[in-house]
Amino acid sequence: MSIAVVLTPAHKRRLARLARAAGCEPQDLLDDVFKFGFDFVEQDIRETGKGIAELESGKGIAHRLVMVEARAVIERHARKQKTAA
Helix, strand or coil: CCCCCCCCCHHHHHHHHHHHHHHCHHHHHHHHHHHHHHHHHHHHHHHHHHHHHHHCCCCCCHHHHHHHHHHHHHHHHHHHHHHHH
16 A cells, blocks of 8 residues: 655654655655654664764674673573572
């Protein structure tokens, strides 16, 4: 089923601006805009851009190291659960 939706000129401009920032076409963002709203999508694009810039500048943490730490946290929690039981 398809539904026709008419966007205001302001919404069209905002959608076009967000699409440029995300590097995609405006229609690629429509589902997310309808599900989550313009403000959420705009914040998501902004935060994703910050994350990508951080990784490109070498400030990121390797996935392998994150997983090692995550497993250690889970193991510590499991040990606490065992001793509490």
